Amino acid sequence: MQYTNIAYVLAAVLFILGIKKLSSPKTARTGNTISSIGMLIAIIATLISFELLDFKIIALGMIIGAIIGAIFAIRVEMTQMPQMVAIFNGFGGGASALVAAAEFFTKYGTSEQTMFLTGTIILSVFVGTLTLTGSFIAFGKLQGFISGQPIVFPGQKILNAFLALSLLGLGTFVTISGIQDLNMFYGIIIIAALLGVTLTIPIGGADMPVVISLLNSYSGIAAASTGFVLMNNALIISGALVGASGFILTSIMCKGMNRSLTNVIFGAVGLQNDSSGGEAKQINYKSSTTDEAAMIMDAADKVIIVPGYGLAVAQAQHAVREVAEQLEAMGKKVLYAIHPVAGRMPGHMNVLLAEANVPYEQLKDLDEINSEFEDCDVAIVLGANDVVNPAARHDTSSPIYGMPILDVDKSRTVIINKRTMNPGFAGIQNELFGFENSIMVFGDAKEMLTALHKDLKELS
Amino acid sequence: MQYTNIAYVLAAVLFILGIKKLSSPKTARTGNTISSIGMLIAIIATLISFELLDFKIIALGMIIGAIIGAIFAIRVEMTQMPQMVAIFNGFGGGASALVAAAEFFTKYGTSEQTMFLTGTIILSVFVGTLTLTGSFIAFGKLQGFISGQPIVFPGQKILNAFLALSLLGLGTFVTISGIQDLNMFYGIIIIAALLGVTLTIPIGGADMPVVISLLNSYSGIAAASTGFVLMNNALIISGALVGASGFILTSIMCKGMNRSLTNVIFGAVGLQNDSSGGEAKQINYKSSTTDEAAMIMDAADKVIIVPGYGLAVAQAQHAVREVAEQLEAMGKKVLYAIHPVAGRMPGHMNVLLAEANVPYEQLKDLDEINSEFEDCDVAIVLGANDVVNPAARHDTSSPIYGMPILDVDKSRTVIINKRTMNPGFAGIQNELFGFENSIMVFGDAKEMLTALHKDLKELS
Amino acid sequence: MDMINILTVLILAIFIGFEIITKVPPTLHTPLMSGSNAISGIAIVGAIIATKVSGEVGTWLGLIAVIFATINCVGGFMVTDRMLKMFKRK
Amino acid sequence: MDMINILTVLILAIFIGFEIITKVPPTLHTPLMSGSNAISGIAIVGAIIATKVSGEVGTWLGLIAVIFATINCVGGFMVTDRMLKMFKRK
Amino acid sequence: MIAVVLKETTANENRVAATPQTVKDLIKSGLTVRVESGAGEASYITDQDYKDVNAEIFSNQTSILKGADIILKVASATKAEIEKMPDNAAYISLCQTTRELEFVKLLNDKSITGFSMHLIPRTTLAQSMDALSSQANIAGYKSVLVGASHLPVYMPLLMTAAGTIPPAKVLILGAGVAGLQAIATAKRLGAQVEAFDVRPEVKEQVESLGAKFIEVESDNDDGVGKGGYAKETSEDYKNRQQAKIKEHIAKSNLVITTALIPGRPAPLLIPRDMVEGMKPGSVIIDLASENGGNCELTQMGELIEHNGVKIDGTLNFPASIQIHASQLYAKNISTFLTYMVKDGHLNLNLDDEIISGAMFTHNGKVTHELTSKALGEQ
Amino acid sequence: MIAVVLKETTANENRVAATPQTVKDLIKSGLTVRVESGAGEASYITDQDYKDVNAEIFSNQTSILKGADIILKVASATKAEIEKMPDNAAYISLCQTTRELEFVKLLNDKSITGFSMHLIPRTTLAQSMDALSSQANIAGYKSVLVGASHLPVYMPLLMTAAGTIPPAKVLILGAGVAGLQAIATAKRLGAQVEAFDVRPEVKEQVESLGAKFIEVESDNDDGVGKGGYAKETSEDYKNRQQAKIKEHIAKSNLVITTALIPGRPAPLLIPRDMVEGMKPGSVIIDLASENGGNCELTQMGELIEHNGVKIDGTLNFPASIQIHASQLYAKNISTFLTYMVKDGHLNLNLDDEIISGAMFTHNGKVTHELTSKALGEQ
Ligand SMILES: NC(=O)c1ccc[n+]([C@@H]2O[C@H](COP(=O)([O-])OP(=O)(O)OC[C@H]3O[C@@H](n4cnc5c(N)ncnc54)[C@H](OP(=O)(O)O)[C@@H]3O)[C@@H](O)[C@H]2O)c1
Ligand SMILES: NC(=O)c1ccc[n+]([C@@H]2O[C@H](COP(=O)([O-])OP(=O)(O)OC[C@H]3O[C@@H](n4cnc5c(N)ncnc54)[C@H](OP(=O)(O)O)[C@@H]3O)[C@@H](O)[C@H]2O)c1
Ligand SMILES: NC(=O)c1ccc[n+]([C@@H]2O[C@H](COP(=O)([O-])OP(=O)(O)OC[C@H]3O[C@@H](n4cnc5c(N)ncnc54)[C@H](O)[C@@H]3O)[C@@H](O)[C@H]2O)c1
Numbered sequence A, B: 001m002q003y004t005n006i007a008y009v010l011a012a013v014l015f016i017l018g019i020k021k022l023s024s025p026k027t028a029r030t031g032n033t034i035s036s037i038g039m040l041i042a043i044i045a046t047l048i049s050f051e052l053l054d055f056k057i058i059a060l061g062m063i064i065g066a067i068i069g070a071i072f073a074i075r076v077e078m079t080q081m082p083q084m085v086a087i088f089n090g091f092g093g094g095a096s097a098l099v100a101a102a103e104f105f106t107k108y109g110t111s112e113q114t115m116f117l118t119g120t121i122i123l124s125v126f127v128g129t130l131t132l133t134g135s136f137i138a139f140g141k142l143q144g145f146i147s148g149q150p151i152v153f154p155g156q157k158i159l160n161a162f163l164a165l166s167l168l169g170l171g172t173f174v175t176i177s178g179i180q181d182l183n184m185f186y187g188i189i190i191i192a193a194l195l196g197v198t199l200t201i202p203i204g205g206a207d208m209p210v211v212i213s214l215l216n217s218y219s220g221i222a223a224a225s226t227g228f229v230l231m232n233n234a235l236i237i238s239g240a241l242v243g244a245s246g247f248i249l250t251s252i253m254c255k256g257m258n259r260s261l262t263n264v265i266f267g268a269v270g271l272q273n274d275s276s277g278g279e280a281k282q283i284n285y286k287s288s289t290t291d292e293a294a295m296i297m298d299a300a301d302k303v304i305i306v307p308g309y310g311l312a313v314a315q316a317q318h319a320v321r322e323v324a325e326q327l328e329a330m331g332k333k334v335l336y337a338i339h340p341v342a343g344r345m346p347g348h349m350n351v352l353l354a355e356a357n358v359p360y361e362q363l364k365d366l367d368e369i370n371s372e373f374e375d376c377d378v379a380i381v382l383g384a385n386d387v388v389n390p391a392a393r394h395d396t397s398s399p400i401y402g403m404p405i406l407d408v409d410k411s412r413t414v415i416i417n418k419r420t421m422n423p424g425f426a427g428i429q430n431e432l433f434g435f436e437n438s439i440m441v442f443g444d445a446k447e448m449l450t451a452l453h454k455d456l457k458e459l460s
Numbered sequence C, D: 001m002d003m004i005n006i007l008t009v010l011i012l013a014i015f016i017g018f019e020i021i022t023k024v025p026p027t028l029h030t031p032l033m034s035g036s037n038a039i040s041g042i043a044i045v046g047a048i049i050a051t052k053v054s055g056e057v058g059t060w061l062g063l064i065a066v067i068f069a070t071i072n073c074v075g076g077f078m079v080t081d082r083m084l085k086m087f088k089r090k
Numbered sequence E, F: 001m002i003a004v005v006l007k008e009t010t011a012n013e014n015r016v017a018a019t020p021q022t023v024k025d026l027i028k029s030g031l032t033v034r035v036e037s038g039a040g041e042a043s044y045i046t047d048q049d050y051k052d053v054n055a056e057i058f059s060n061q062t063s064i065l066k067g068a069d070i071i072l073k074v075a076s077a078t079k080a081e082i083e084k085m086p087d088n089a090a091y092i093s094l095c096q097t098t099r100e101l102e103f104v105k106l107l108n109d110k111s112i113t114g115f116s117m118h119l120i121p122r123t124t125l126a127q128s129m130d131a132l133s134s135q136a137n138i139a140g141y142k143s144v145l146v147g148a149s150h151l152p153v154y155m156p157l158l159m160t161a162a163g164t165i166p167p168a169k170v171l172i173l174g175a176g177v178a179g180l181q182a183i184a185t186a187k188r189l190g191a192q193v194e195a196f197d198v199r200p201e202v203k204e205q206v207e208s209l210g211a212k213f214i215e216v217e218s219d220n221d222d223g224v225g226k227g228g229y230a231k232e233t234s235e236d237y238k239n240r241q242q243a244k245i246k247e248h249i250a251k252s253n254l255v256i257t258t259a260l261i262p263g264r265p266a267p268l269l270i271p272r273d274m275v276e277g278m279k280p281g282s283v284i285i286d287l288a289s290e291n292g293g294n295c296e297l298t299q300m301g302e303l304i305e306h307n308g309v310k311i312d313g314t315l316n317f318p319a320s321i322q323i324h325a326s327q328l329y330a331k332n333i334s335t336f337l338t339y340m341v342k343d344g345h346l347n348l349n350l351d352d353e354i355i356s357g358a359m360f361t362h363n364g365k366v367t368h369e370l371t372s373k374a375l376g377e378q
């Protein structure tokens, strides 16, 4: 027993270290391995400590579980990761609820059924069940089984409030009075399951990650309360860890998406879905933040900077040089692609970049640079538009058809910064923005570059 | 008992919050208040829980202690803060040792004297005593009772190693075998006391802060082990907190001073003392880091930048503009003081700063700026030397006597960046560097400004 | 005393949970979520215990719980690892 | 179990101690040191207990310990506060 | 098909219509290229340089023009030259057809198909043929150098042991291609630069070069939106504009004017009284002098001084940066020409905006509307 | 005590030795100031401007010099002027005493105490009197403007629709005050700038302006440290220096030479063959032309062309930026004068390094060593 507990503490320490390392790109993979070792230690310690365990049943369960988990994990496509996380999470919550329920049935009616025990069991069952159904709905939405659009109906909020309140009332009553009737217990399970559904269903696809993160936090809470039920340190510490870190992660994500946490918790998110659509009707683009751009650039070896009129408007010449210098300090090759008509006067970009003391050797003109895009990891387009419009290559009806352009789309990733989806000088839309390998980062070029610079520094 | 423990946990939480807040300038004071409230709660809870306490004795002790502590705290001059911290710390370590000793004498020879108890008591007595004597030596050195210079004698390291080993041996022996002889116990106390002295005495004045921080960490360890002796959560958590955070702080400080932690622990530091003396024999200057400079500037309202030839050599024109813009973003007033002969050709600074697009309105010439220094919080001198040399004002024998200079020394603080203590164009030393309100930040101007920019950003 | 200790542990663990995640870049949100989710599979410890200590119902509920929790652990850790592999530089 | 719990608490507390101090600017080194030093005056709790539970010797050693620890607490918190006052902007 | 590059005969016209590089391009697109001996001399290109890229060198103008299909020039051809050209040939140069009516008539009389690089439409696609841009850009750059050389003061701010020198104030009127490059160059030299233009969208462009735009409040009391632009050229607006310019001009050391409305005489922006309000030692460079000048006192091609203010009406600044001016102009012409040539022959697709836009005479008719209108008015 | 400001009579000398501002300073230090009518005209200062600050205006040279104690000029005084000066008066101007020996003799014959602003020692303290610096700085700036105006190419890099224009290469020989300012100005215009100087410490200064320093490997095989500098001017070093300069000069578009060793004729850096190795269209501005020139072909005061290379030997660039040149020079003079004046009288402390340094005649003796040596040699 002593050793088991020491093993648990050790496992908890490994979990802490693992999560810590997961929050930096350089150490994340190691972190995950560390956590999994912790888990192994906890499991082995548990198996050893209860000598009389029915190994057959346990082995059976673990083998089934491992096979299912592994198949899912191997088969899943990269794009389906979020729903995988959701469904795994649901199983975790379910497991906690089941354990608590098992304990309930064992202790039910015996003298051991203290108020504390009942209370923690109910908490664990309630949160675990909610996590289970909520996660399944999230999975269904992301996988396309259920409409990804927010499903809204009149009185939804009232229903949610009603369910939540009745759960609270029932839970409190049962805890204080001691359970009188098994139906009450089942009632709690049913209401929790319902609440999981009703809370998740109104949320749109784009906001799902936040919800999954929140549900993740819930499954930690469920594990922790199960820990109280069993008076088990491993569950308490790990559950609390996951609960707290998941909560923080959720709020970080909310901030990143400009949502408030209360909105998410009370199911008001996702009513407007702004990550596709927008002003340019036909173009379906991906928009992201400077953090993401920094991450992508961190992984690149060669970066080509494509300045345009917008860079001049923003007077971001110094900011762009700073970013370039940072990238070079990180060991990347940096070039500038100067289109002959970028800007509003011949040599506009030269004047601009000369002012910021960008070395002449880094400036490449159209002929020199176009062959460089092929093996370029990231092209970052700063306030340029017409000069990178692929329509000039193929769309004979376009007013710019025939103009030589910078072939930024040939590079692995194109990061495009401008303020809006408005067209440039020629007044035409740019299909580049909707390409598979394009990412828009909206904002004034100077502000964007300043933020990018900060984010790059943090990564290096 | 239940409530006492809840109070302890509460106190611990407040300590955690307190220390967290102490590490940012904006919240530090609140943090200190929070910690002290935590302490109050712990004390009151303790007093209440032991109903049969002899209040008279305790009250007596507390009043005496409070008076002494308060007098010290109020009387001490700002410049003597470090030694105050040292001596308070010594008392804390002493208290832990005393409590452990008291417990030892009570339990000595009884059946309660388990191996665990003996071990923790010895640890606590040993660390506590070492802290006590070490802190007193540190106090004596800083206060000038003992020479601030490193006191070194042959065989010092061997003596330290011998003392440490005998302590370890004795402690282990006593713990394992159970104490046989009170003399052994006294022996441990004496050796610990000696070790505290011998470890501290070879350290020079400049490195004292690191040592005090380390001793602070030790006093946390002492408190934690006393907590084990008494099986008291409050002491364990708080002690561990102080021990761990003190340790981290020590290593942060070491890094800041370019020392290795092992050096400090094993008393090898301070053998060379580079914070005074150096190449310029007469000038006694203070040297610091960009973090410190950033802190000082953060607290300023008006900053005057004084560029000189070194700024041009470092080609740091863009870096200085970035810093200035950051300062302005932080709401400060920023001006540049352009001395007519700064640099190596007429208008050298103008050419330089124009390239970086510094607005002309911020550039002030000698006549305009000299009256501005009086109410200026920080003047930051970047690679300038002769043009800020006060000798020109009063030293008739100086070759630059009579040249009008920038009166940077009139501002509250002068931060001076250059690479070494070497003189400038005129080849003469600059007494400014040794002024009370001057701080040197050595390094290439561009690198220094880049670091400063980063640090300023972190503060804002 | 036991109760208090467990509470203390809970509070300290929550603190650590809050502290260790400071500023995660958005690209790591999903792996981090996934990785910490796998940790919540610690319920497997409870599930194993439940198969033994919670009687007949417990055994069966426990079995299902073991399956569930194992899916969570195994799947969670593996999927996280796959995601993180993508971040490796070429 | 008790022992283990206390150890758990110790380890978690050390973790928190490591985590909460991340990057302190040098100017705050002294106040931070001083502030956390005041917290190590928690030995006062032990001292108070010692006066009672540790018999006659305990009473006297405890009294001295109370004095010492009080100096540490009171002096430490006050001196820290004085230092920090200086950081206030004018 | 034979393309002929003539030597320029106008005084100070140092440019040439083809460089060895563009000769190569032309030959590649199937043309035979003849170059008049000495054509490149003023641009430091020798006959040998042309020979090296397989051009034929002729020293006699009559023989070089015999059988020519396309004649390339910088300045407008003289009567003598036109007379030697074969009928129905094509001709390209940088001519202002609305003003050089005699020349247009001569070409038309010989049924020569005339193209003016001045008339290339300013579309995105035609930018590499836009000689107006490439040459105006040089003019803008050079005007600042010349202006700064005229000035009795420094351009940049200097703080020296003998006192502080304030930066010169430079005012640019008209911020087209020439104006924008003038802004950039003056900024580079450290001056304080302001600019004014009637087109409101130019404000952003001026600011994108770090200069200040002078804003004339537009009438918002008597109705915004009522046909915005038309409104803005109202008498009232013009008066306010005048007042504003007068105020800024009085403080300026160097004024560079580039205001132009295509096909019309240059607008008068600086009347005599404004000049007289300027400080002695100030300088006006009037880039519009060819079209009558933006300043009342400008004398075409002359540098005069009035009340201590120098007014420079020098023509043809680009010809003084001849190496690059020739390089760019030749490239503009060769891009235009290869654009028109299909399988070694001129392919005059009159539906093509660029080709029809640049053409002013064809088959004995004056095809450019404003030009034929001007001819009619004559 | 009476200070007299004469009108300059040398051709193109647009500067003046006092401005209204410095007249004020002089009057404040107890002097009476007389200004010859029209003295400030070429610098755009009217007689009225002087009157406004209480100077006395004289239109007759004889009467203005009657009773004068100190005479202030820019260029050296003419024979006629000197004859009208009272004996034993003091005189200050920007004269090269080692070359203008006739003039020195005339002054000395009248026992006039002569000071040359050329001789002000270059000490830290004397920097505000250092007219050589203030004027050389202008020369460096203007030389680039003039050089750029001569060039048939652009200075900056431009990438345009009609092709890419590479930046001009500018080479500065001699990086003293004039050279450094030339570097800065050429950099501003966007050129690629290289510089060379014999003094090794200049490398850092050149680089502090963002330009490249051309290094000539110094002999480390035949003994470093054996009297470093002396060694470096060895024949062998000179040859290597020549080779290096030749290599760089051949690639340069604009060369500005400022090399000077005080009191000696300018060193010859660019012999004829180097000029002939340059590209046609290149430009040399020889700031040392007054002292014989750094280029073999330089003709003092003339702009010549040799094999397509323009060589500009224009003298007195500062006089073409006359407003600021006068302002700075006048300030240099007034600082020097007020430095010497005590209670309204000249206090000729001959122990003072600056005063004795700048003095070349006193009490009928030539006090400047090099000058009296030159006189002896004559
Ligand atoms: N070089 C010349 O000589 C010359 C002369 C005349 C015309 N042109 C024409 O100008 C065009 C030049 O192409 P280009 O790609 O440089 O410019 P562009 O096509 O005009 O696109 C510039 C883009 O920058 C964005 N932008 C504006 N301000 C911004 C800011 N502060 N921060 C971030 N983005 C900003 C704008 O989008 P948002 O509004 O959404 O931010 C705009 O789409 C060509 O069509 C060319 O033909 C060139
Ligand atoms: N303006 C003119 O026309 C002119 C002409 C000739 C002479 N001067 C003389 O030059 C002097 C100018 O005064 P000043 O204060 O500008 O310069 P200064 O007195 O020469 O001092 C410059 C300082 O900058 C430091 N430095 C050099 N490189 C650096 C780098 N990369 N990063 C940081 N610091 C660096 C040097 O110290 P470290 O080596 O320790 O780093 C040096 O002490 C005056 O004495 C003036 O008389 C001026
Ligand atoms: N002298 C030379 O060597 C030389 C060489 C090339 C071009 N140029 C001349 O330079 C001028 C500018 O050329 P560009 O290519 O820049 O032309 P542009 O058409 O691009 O620019 C002219 C600008 O003037 C503005 N403008 C018109 N009326 C105005 C008014 N009343 N007030 C203010 N601004 C007004 C227009 O809005 C436009 O922005 C033309 O006159 C051209 O002939 C001279």
Ligand SMILES: NC(=O)c1ccc[n+]([C@@H]2O[C@H](COP(=O)([O-])OP(=O)(O)OC[C@H]3O[C@@H](n4cnc5c(N)ncnc54)[C@H](O)[C@@H]3O)[C@@H](O)[C@H]2O)c1
Pocket (backbone or CB within 6 Å): F132, F133, F135, F136, F137, F139, F173, F174, F175, F176, F177, F178, F179, F196, F197, F198, F199, F202, F258, F259, F260, F261, F262, F266, F267, F269, F286, F287, F288, F289, F290, F291, F314, F315, F316, F317, F318
């Ligand atoms: N033409 C004008 O209008 C005008 C105006 C002012 C000054 N100047 C002339 O400009 C020149 C420079 O003036 P300054 O004040 O800069 O002088 P300076 O003494 O400051 O600079 C001369 C520089 O030339 C260098 N030098 C000497 N010999 C050299 C050699 N063999 N090779 C390379 N470098 C060498 C010196 O080391 C020094 O750095 C002088 O000739 C001066 O008379 C001309």
